[in-house]
Amino acid sequence: AQSVAQPEDQVNVAEGNPLTVKCTYSVSGNPYLFWYVQYPNRGLQFLLKYITGDNLVKGSYGFEAEFNKSQTSFHLKKPSALVSDSALYFCAVRDITGGSYIPTFGRGTSLIVHP
Amino acid sequence: EPEVTQTPSHQVTQMGQEVILRCVPISNHLYFYWYRQILGQKVEFLVSFYNNEISEKSEIFDDQFSVERPDGSNFTLKIRSTKLEDSAMYFCASSEAAGGNEQFFGPGTRLTVL
Numbered sequence: 114a115q116s117v118a119q120p121e122d123q124v125n126v127a128e129g130n131p132l133t134v135k136c137t138y139s140v141s142g143n144p145y146l147f148w149y150v151q152y153p154n155r156g157l158q159f160l161l162k163y164i165t166g167d168n169l170v171k172g173s174y175g176f177e178a179e180f181n182k183s184q185t186s187f188h189l190k191k192p193s194a195l196v197s198d199s200a201l202y203f204c205a206v207r208d209i210t211g212g213s214y215i216p217t218f219g220r221g222t223s224l225i226v227h228p
Numbered sequence: 229e230p231e232v233t234q235t236p237s238h239q240v241t242q243m244g245q246e247v248i249l250r251c252v253p254i255s256n257h258l259y260f261y262w263y264r265q266i267l268g269q270k271v272e273f274l275v276s277f278y279n280n281e282i283s284e285k286s287e288i289f290d291d292q293f294s295v296e297r298p299d300g301s302n303f304t305l306k307i308r309s310t311k312l313e314d315s316a317m318y319f320c321a322s323s324e325a326a327g328g329n330e331q332f333f334g335p336g337t338r339l340t341v342l
Contacts, residue, residue, distance in 0.1 A: 145328045156232070156319050156333030157271065164328040203271060207328075214326035215261075215284055218271040 115140045115208040119219035126194045127227050134189040134202050134222045136178075142210025146187040148178055151201040151221070160202075163187060174198070194226045230254045232334035234320050240340045241310055249305045249337045251320030260303045261321040261331060262295065264288070271319070277303065278326070310341045 116139045126132045138144055145164055149157040161172025168180040178189045189202060201223050205216040233252045241247050253260050262274040275285040275295055282295065294306045303322075307314055317338050321331040 147330060149333075154335070156234075156321075156335045157331075159330040159332065162328065162330055209327070213284060214259075215273050215276060216331075217273075220270045 115144075115206050115211060115213075115217050117204050117206045117217055117219040119202075119204055119222045121222050122220075123223045123225065125225050125227065128196050129193050132191050132194040132198070132224065132226070134204075134224060136187045136189065136204030136219060138185050138187060138204075138206040140206060140208035140211070142208050144187075145207040145209055145216070146178075146180060147205040147207075147216060148172065148176070148187075148189050149203045149205065149218075151203065153200075157203060160189070194224075196226050196228055199224055199226045232320055232322055232332050234318075234334035234337050236337060237335065238338045238340070240342065243312055243341055244309050247307050247310055247339065249307075249318050249320075249339070251303045251305075251334055252301050253303055253320065253322030254332055255301070257322035257324050257332070259283075259323045259326055259329075260295075260297070261323075262305045263319045263321065263333075264316040265319065265336075266316045274305070276326075283326075307339075310339075312341050315339055315341045 118137045147162045148160040163180045171177045201221045203221045204219040207216040235250045260277040265271050275289045276283045292308050317336045319336045320334040323329045323331045
């Protein structure tokens with residue numbers, strides 16, 4: 114079984130400050146992990162993924178995420194937030210030892226960056 | 229940059245009517261998906277499609293739903309007899325392969341069932 118949790122419904126940060134959007138996961142085997150962003154009235158847009166290799170993954174728009182196996186986490190980070198980063202962020206996980214090729218999405222975290 | 233397109237952007241229908249939601253996946257992708265997102269809630273998987281057949285489906289995807297790839301470009305989701313609770317945003321997605329490949333999502337069709 115695979116599941117993902119995004120413990121915060123909303124994250125508020127001031128422009129220029131670092132941001133973190135949290136994600137924890139649960140899988141039976143090893144995970145594939147993804148972050149997507151959704152802007153208003155748009156579809157989900159891929160940001161980055163962890164498959165294997167370096168635990169720190171860099172993605173689009175200056176975002177990065179760190180895979181932490183011991184804490185089963187994959188938090189999304191950015192050193193300096195922009196107002197334009199305000200959107201809904203979804204974490205997703207797929208258990209590579211499971212029988213399904215379909216990722217499970219979290220409930221989403223609304224990121225609000227204040228000017 | 230290639231993208232997934234969906235039509236219509238908004239569909240309003242009466243309960244019990246049939247609707248067809250259309251998608252054009254990215255041309256070299258082989259795997260196609262439908263998801264839905266009820267307002268304010270999580271993204272829910274409906275069905276995946278590969279090699280002209282359903283590869284996986286969720287419990288939501290019951291006999292009222294069907295998918296089809298009628299030609300080399302379109303991928304459709306049909307709801308035979310819509311219910312009020314079918315009101316949601318429906319997203320089509322495609323990917324080059326399964327496994328670790330990311331999915332590319334379309335802009336969605338907002339379905340409103342009255």
